[in-house]
Amino acid sequence: MRIGAHVRQDSDPIGWGEQLGAEVIQMFVVDPQSWAKPEPHPLAEQIKASPIDVVVHSSYQINVASTNNRLRMPSRQAVALQAQAAAELGAFGLVVHGGHVRSDAELAAGVDNWRKLFERQADKGGFAVPILIENTAGGNHAMARHFDAIGRLWDAVGEFGAGFCLDTCHAWAGGEDLVGIVDRIKGITGRIDLVHLNSSRDEFDSGADRHANFADGTIDPQLLAEVCRTAGAPVILETPAEGVADDLKYLREHLG
Template identity: 35%
Template structure:
């Protein structure tokens, strides 16, 4: 069975806010930002807080994922943005190690300028592989395809396959987001959708979408309250390759949605969970 959990806030403290939210949601796994997701400036180090958080997670047997800042763009044409992105990602990998996390999630990035995607993809190995070489081997880097806006480097299944092939590093995995895939135009009910990526998927963000399929808009909605719906989410999660892949919700009603996801998996066979009334 997959571990099921949620993204938690930590602005009030890793333990006081983060672990409290985890406990309230009944989370079996959590994700957090180790700093301000919309700033290049790192959060001041607090080794005592890190140790207290690690101890609290160990007590709960609670795995941790760190989400990298949204500003990071591994396909940026600007040398300044690219250098800042690499520095921020390396720091995030270090912070994940400090916190005892097993993975860092980072968005796949945008090539920004039309026609640059091939060049940006070709540069990935020399950008990412050295970071992974220097990182704690217990922390795995996971690439998250985006919703397809702008010059996205990976959003659809096809473009993500190309991204993985260009990177060519088995140490780096994938985090798929159901809202992103839906917004990129993919049919989540297609039972063969992720066949070509199955071996690389290490984490799932399970989110409904406020916008229609193909909108390229990344706006999460509570499960079964958006344009994807619970039957389609259940069909997607029923893929055999996802049977033991951890799932995290990033929704405004995360406590309710963790409970809902657990109720689906308790059915034993996700595809049998055809309808669920909205709450």
């Protein structure tokens, strides 16, 4: 089991990971709030050569489910470009949020747009790294908040080799019980490729995406450790920076 955290210093991700004692790190390849095209990382060779595994998180504004062409089309391009940049760092995947549509009437179109992302890229030889779809915390018209919605999405994209990233804060805030969650999600997707192991600042089913350190959050840390223990996947902490070292220490002490 490889455990680590999201990088707080993109200029030297491996150095930051080594300082933390991480076995895996997550990083961005662009400003997560921008539509910028990825530039070659100056430490790409060091990142690729390091024994620390790397996964890349896509920029936040991407929404491939959208029925708005002005959002969906640049989102598709951004996924492909960021996947290529991830491959150039030796990353094992690109995490992409499930996204949302504007109404229940558009949900089927949102699922179809996700399928088209993979279909169109398949015609170009596929993505440079696996796309890991992440469950999200809020939104009444979200593609991957509730597990029944994830099931509908997986019926459309599973055949293309899509991966799954399970975020514990998002599941909790989205109203999905964490007890037995690993078996439940594997029953839908057949896989968990990455875990974002985060506590929540908010109560169950709040719909709020606000991460917390284990000692400060509303999720029982023992339950988080159980998800980590049973998922059989790399684990990334996206908890607040001031407590991430303590969170890693807690996990290592409770995963024996």
